[in-house]
Amino acid sequence: MNSGISVLLVDDEHYSRLELKHLLNERSHFSIIGEADNGESAVMKTIQLQPDVVFLDVEMPKMGGMEAAKALMELKSPPLIVFATAYPQFAAEAFRYEAIDYLLKPYDEIQLDQTIKRIEKQFSAPAQSNESVKPVGKLAVEGEGEIFYLDPNEIVYIHREDKLTKIVTLKKEFDSKMPLKEMENRLSPFSFFRIHKSILVNLDYVAKLTPWFSGTYQLELKGMEGNLSVSRNYVRELRAKLEI
Structure with missing residues (x-):
């Protein structure tokens, strides 16, 4: 596990933040x-602090928790919520x-x-003695x-489409109820990259990247008809990963 998990506390009630802060401070790795x-x-x-996790209240002035969560999911590297x-x-x-x-x-x-254990699981990773070793395992x-x-x-x-996560292979499409964020974490040892808040692509299948409107790009994938939209927030990092 990482040496520490950084947390941002969001609540309009001062004493609620104090209580949660006290409880989390008892966990030394937070x-x-x-x-x-x-x-x-x-x-x-x-955006400024880049926390790993945001504990977010729902009912708050100015902008509520649900609206804030929607904005956080738009970020290039969204935190766990x-x-x-x-x-x-x-x-x-x-x-x-x-x-x-x-x-x-x-x-x-x-x-x-139980929440702490779920968070820790997201940040745990098996040690690898050799980075060139091909990851193994299958997605159920x-x-x-x-x-x-x-x-x-x-x-x-x-x-992600409605309440389902669609998994597309060259031969077939599968549906899963697993959230996209969790699937992204499970597939992190492989060549997957988020090009949009609702799309992950396998970089091994990328064929062409074409400029589109308002700083967005269109991505062509091998063996697939049509293109996928790349959000402008992800373009620079995508190019860095694709280019030698």
């Missing part, structure tokens, strides 16, 4: 690097923004420990009463 009391400030501080709120009715909506968990106030330490996808095990090297691209 580092509170900033606080915010509204959604607008949360977005600005996330944990909603921490007194309102259980927003839980279903929260996971539309790929939240890793939904904590209810007053905080229950058992539930918080449930469908049609069966479990399909997909070779990540055969996946061309993945995109």
Whole structure:
């Protein structure tokens, strides 16, 4: 695991931030690097501080938690989001923004420990003694009463559509309920790159990159009809990864 996981606390109630700060400080590998009391400030501080995780309240002045989460997901490197709120009715909506968990106030330490474990799992990675070793493992996808095990090297691209994640290979398309963020983390040892908030591509299948409108690009993939849109926020990093 990494030496430390950086956290931004966002809540308009000062004492709620203090309570959560106290609970997280008891976990020595968590580092509170900033606080915010509204959604607008949360977005600005996330851009400035680049936290690994944002604990985000829902009901706040100026910009609420859901609106802030939507803005955070637009960032090139979005943080993990944990909603921490007194309102259980927003839980279903929260996971539309790929939240890793939904904590209810007053905080229950058992539930918080479960959240902590989910966060730690996202930042854990097996040690590799040789970087040139080809990663192994298959992606499990449930469908049609069966479990399909997909070779990540055969996946061309993945995109989020409504409430499903679509996994596209040269031969077939599969549906998964796994959030795109979690799938991106699982596939991190392979050649996948996010070109849009809702699209991951396998860089091994990239054939051509063409300038389009307003700083966006069109990406052509081997064996696929049509092109994918590349958000201008990702273009520079994409070119850096593709070019020798």
